[in-house]
Amino acid sequence: MSPTLTDAHQAASDPSDGLAVLEQRGSTAETFGIPLAVLAELTHRCPLQCPYCSNPIELDRGGSELTTEEWKKVLAELAEIGVLQIHFSGGEPTARKDLVELVQHASDVGLYSNLITSAVLLTREKLSALADAGLCHVQISFQGNEPVVADRVAGLKNAHARKLEVAKWVRELDMPLTVNAVMHRQNLHQLPDIIQMAVDLDADRLEVANVQYYGWALKNRAALMPTMQQIEETSRLVEQAQARLKGVLAIDYVVPDYYALRPKKCMGGWGRQFFNISPAGKILPCHAAETITGLEFLSVRSNHSIAWIWQNSEAFNRYRGTGWMPEPCQSCAFKEVDFGGCRCQAFALTGDAGNTDPACTLSPMHEQIFRMAETEAAGNNSRFIYRNFSGGTLETGGEHGA
């Protein structure tokens, strides 16, 4: 007898520690079961204005959002087809007045629910109601470890102080807490303090996520791109902290792929193990997919089921597996390791989502992109373009944050 646990989300694990990976079990590029987890972007409305927001530049207006009844129907359908977890995200999901009702419905249909939030709109009473409705886990984004940097990045006064307060309530209510720290040139110097903040908040997990550059972040790349030295220091700090805090704080690390040699396995491969639902009900292969023009994404409001859209829609099948790949991907030994990287990044940087992700050293564009990143990182353009519904507002100094 040798009891083992299999992890369904990790990209790799060491079988000698009694763990293996469900996703690799009999899995090939051409098989795609219903995802284990789905991201529900309830709204694009948000009190924060972070310049690296992962939402598209063209935000869904409040009036186009799915209604409470539509979301409830979606949740029931997801559970029925085999989805196990729902991530309530946004925008800011707590901006939806029906969030408690939706969490309760997720619990009723058997979904495990995660809340991905900026936390600034939460009261203790609201959080307690969410816990009672069966919320299983809270992830709070932090923009720094202290208000001067954090409130400036968020573009909202007192945001940092409120986040700290809400994080404490999460633990008082005995819910697990993940601290999500999005890192870039202007806050990477705070990383040691951010790690300590996560420990002090009694978080279970810390995500050190370097900004990924599409959508709003691409617009702000010159102000956000870290230097190579910063990245090397960050990797060293994260490795040290991971060893030091084993069993206390789990740390997940996302490197900025501009400085990587090989591209990230974005979304685990297009249409392989993940989809998200936009506020207006579109089923998307990733939260940035709408940045790719020329693809038609079907909605839960269409006359197709969610499972049909996932399995059969043209947009999901366009870049699924490896058959679509051009060279140098097609003959590459790593094609089923990284699936050619990120389609949105390929589109944003080369104009064709079907090209090799320029983050890969084998891409003919790689050298040029890397040099541009280095130049931007060394530059002194540190002004943000804040995310909003009018296409962004340039930082003017003094009026944002603390």
Next chain:
Amino acid sequence: MAASRNISVSEASRPVLPRHAKLKFDETRQRWVILAPERVLAPDEIAVEVLQLCDGVRSVGQIVDQLAEKYAAERGAIATDVVAMLQDLADKGFLTEAREKTS
């Protein structure tokens, strides 16, 4: 809350899955899963049997006794495997210990 961190699993531990780690049979995939924050773990049959015995009342030692008897297997080997699996789960933050009632 800090008491739930850094659990060292021994035969005296009385482990239990915390509220945020749910052991559930997945009808679609016809297998047991543990649902945890932003993760899905898939325990094998024996791990499931161990976890179903983790009720916060039984000690690890009692669980090992029960399994050794059921499978007529060598107790020491079972103890090693069970403790290793539970420690692994504890290190990931998905196992807690029953708290002493101090009231």
